[in-house]
Amino acid sequence: MGPPGAGKGTQAQVVADRFEIPAISTGDIFRSNVSLGTELGVEAKRYMDAGEYVPDSVTNLMVRHRIDEPDAEKGFLLDGYPRTLAQVDELDGMIKHTGHRLDAVVVLTVDPDELVRRLTARAQSEGRSDDTEDVIRRRQEVYTEQTEPLIEVYRDRGILIEIDGMGDMAEVSQRIFDALGSGG
Numbered sequence: 001m002g003p004p005g006a007g008k009g010t011q012a013q014v015v016a017d018r019f020e021i022p023a024i025s026t027g028d029i030f031r032s033n034v035s036l037g038t039e040l041g042v043e044a045k046r047y048m049d050a051g052e053y054v055p056d057s058v059t060n061l062m063v064r065h066r067i068d069e070p071d072a073e074k075g076f077l078l079d080g081y082p083r084t085l086a087q088v089d090e091l092d093g094m095i096k097h098t099g100h101r102l103d104a105v106v107v108l109t110v111d112p113d114e115l116v117r118r119l120t121a122r123a124q125s126e127g128r129s130d131d132t133e134d135v136i137r138r139r140q141e142v143y144t145e146q147t148e149p150l151i152e153v154y155r156d157r158g159i160l161i162e163i164d165g166m167g168d169m170a171e172v173s174q175r176i177f178d179a180l181g182s183g184g
């Protein structure tokens with residue numbers, strides 16, 4: 001977890017590689033559907049371009065199917081899911097059915113100024129259609145309103161790991177590995 005620009009996608013890939021499990025990024029799945037022009041992509045794009053969350057019903061079903069794929073049998077890392085309280089419940093139900101359990105929830109914390117700086121830089125290099133100033137602001141708001149409350153839920157369950165997301169990518173990865181007890 002972490003606000004837009006916290007480095008979730010980057011770190012998710014590094015951690016998943018270390019644990020030899022797939023990194024499942026809902027944002028990436030939506031974006032690939034958008035480029036393929038699928039029905040899901042057309043639906044998702046409307047929300048993404050406005051900085052809003054795609055409706056839970058759409059997102060939940062997509063994740064449910066993805067974690068049923070054979071490569072996720074031995075475990076998986078979710079990047080960008082759950083993002084709402086309803087998605088938390090849904091995920092609990094899904095993993096009860098697959099026999100998995102949630103080992104840890106990693107939240108990356110980054111100063112607000114640094115978030116804006118990173119997203120502006122990404123807008124120039126990658127040209128993501130949701131990295132414009134207004135949309136960036138809206139995504140931050142939506143995160144605060146809908147996703148930040150999840151931090152308390154996972155803290156209460158005793159599985160929350162808070163990581164300082166400032167500094168270079170390798171340093172942040174090392175902090176995550178140390179916290180997850182996977183050495184260096």
Ligand code: ADP
Pocket residue numbers: 003004005026027028030047048051052053054055056059079080081082083084087130139
């Ligand atoms: P970021 O966190 O940097 O905004 P993501 O790539 O994780 O970027 O997500 C991009 C967009 O995809 C979100 O703004 C939202 O519209 C949609 N999305 C991703 N994950 C979810 C989710 N779990 N629930 C609803 N919408 C989602």
